[in-house]
Amino acid sequence: MTRFVTVFAAVLIGLFTLEMLDPVQAAVIQPFTGWLATVSAALIIPFDDAVVASGRIIEHTQTQFAVSIESGCNGVEAAIVLIAGVLAFPANWRQRVAAILLGFLAIQVMNLARIISLFYLGQWNMEVFTWTHLYLWPVLIMLDVLVVFVFYLRYLAPEAEPAPAT
Amino acid sequence: MIASPLYRFLGLVFLILPAAFIVWHALASVLAAPAVWAAGKMLTLWLPDLVANAHLEGTIMVVVSQFGDAGGRIVELANADFQIGFQQDTRLLSYSIPFFAALHFATPMTHSLERFARSLLVLWILMTLGLVAVALKNLMVTLGSVAFDNGALPPAPLIALLYQFSVLIVPTVAPLCLWAWEARRLPAFQALLPPGLLSRQPPVDPG
Numbered sequence: 001m002t003r004f005v006t007v008f009a010a011v012l013i014g015l016f017t018l019e020m021l022d023p024v025q026a027a028v029i030q031p032f033t034g035w036l037a038t039v040s041a042a043l044i045i046p047f048d049d050a051v052v053a054s055g056r057i058i059e060h061t062q063t064q065f066a067v068s069i070e071s072g073c074n075g076v077e078a079a080i081v082l083i084a085g086v087l088a089f090p091a092n093w094r095q096r097v098a099a100i101l102l103g104f105l106a107i108q109v110m111n112l113a114r115i116i117s118l119f120y121l122g123q124w125n126m127e128v129f130t131w132t133h134l135y136l137w138p139v140l141i142m143l144d145v146l147v148v149f150v151f152y153l154r155y156l157a158p159e160a161e162p163a164p165a166t
Numbered sequence: 167m168i169a170s171p172l173y174r175f176l177g178l179v180f181l182i183l184p185a186a187f188i189v190w191h192a193l194a195s196v197l198a199a200p201a202v203w204a205a206g207k208m209l210t211l212w213l214p215d216l217v218a219n220a221h222l223e224g225t226i227m228v229v230v231s232q233f234g235d236a237g238g239r240i241v242e243l244a245n246a247d248f249q250i251g252f253q254q255d256t257r258l259l260s261y262s263i264p265f266f267a268a269l270h271f272a273t274p275m276t277h278s279l280e281r282f283a284r285s286l287l288v289l290w291i292l293m294t295l296g297l298v299a300v301a302l303k304n305l306m307v308t309l310g311s312v313a314f315d316n317g318a319l320p321p322a323p324l325i326a327l328l329y330q331f332s333v334l335i336v337p338t339v340a341p342l343c344l345w346a347w348e349a350r351r352l353p354a355f356q357a358l359l360p361p362g363l364l365s366r367q368p369p370v371d372p373g
Contacts, residue, residue, distance in 0.1 A: 017327060
């Protein structure tokens with residue numbers, strides 16, 4: 001348990017600090033966030049062709065409502081928490097890499113749902129948008145991380161079973 | 167067989183979560199009060215030349231600085247037209263409480279309320295530190311070099327990092343960690359995990 005807590009805290013703080021560095025923001029985080037906006041718009045356009053994406057901004061050309069995807073809204077912090085948990089738990093590297101890749105995908109699927117839902121909630125009611133954006137969705141995303149991590153532990157389970165006596 | 171306790175737990179979390187958020191929304195001011203009081207004390211004791219006082223208005227923590235504004239310039243209060251203060255939304259940090267409540271009350275345990283009260287104390291401490299970090303960021307951004315000249319502030323990059331960590335990571339990760347820690351020996355928690363997993367030793371990685 002001590003080892004898990006130590007590695008988890010060290011990886012969490014280390015990766016979060018790395019994410020906040022300007023060169024990392026410029027080279028990785030901002031382009032990725034812009035890509036998220038493009039994917040969100042691509043998912044919406046078949047149902048609503050009045051939507052355009054430009055950089056990190058998604059805009060509705062009829063209502064003029066726009067959202068800008070910022071740090072904390074791109075799922076990267078949630079992914080960092082998952083990575084910290086996966087790296088802190090004993091497993092081989094193949095299992096860890098698979099868990100991180102699939103977990104990242106699961107988080108981003110949820111995050112796209114967050115972005116799209118917020119885009120329409122904002123056009124409907126700003127108070128509901130703010131409340132959902134700031135308080136509810138972060139909790140749901142972290143529950144997603146918890147579920148992914150528990151499923152990862154279940155995936156590791158066969159190796160954790162004690163060997164039968166011979 | 168492993169999945170059903172997990173789905174039951176998640177079902178309970180999703181049942182309790184809306185109720186917890188409603189209670190939190192109604193009591194947000196009361197729930198923020200202890201942390202705002204403690205953060206205000208910390209700020210005025212640590213930075214008496216920068217922070218005049220701090221108080222709670224609804225769910226907003228108001229931090230009043232020792233400086234003012236005169237024609238767009240930051241000046242001593244005696245020469246100022248207005249005193250400079252900041253508004254901090256305490257709910258940005260206190261939503262950790264309904265999240266923790268949902269996880270906690272979805273896990274059957276004895277002395278549940280007593281354990282919840284103990285964990286609430288930890289969340290308040292973290293919230294206090296978070297409010298201080300937000301205040302440091304506000305002082306740095308608004309007062310600029312005046313803040314660093316008149317108070318023993320940490321370096322700017324550290325303030326920025328503490329602020330981001332307090333707002334983006336702590337409110338969601340702290341409840342999960344607290345819940346996992348308090349429930350780690352409970353049958354309801356261990357039922358979520360495959361048997362024997364918690365006592366697992368690190369494997370030898372081939373190659």
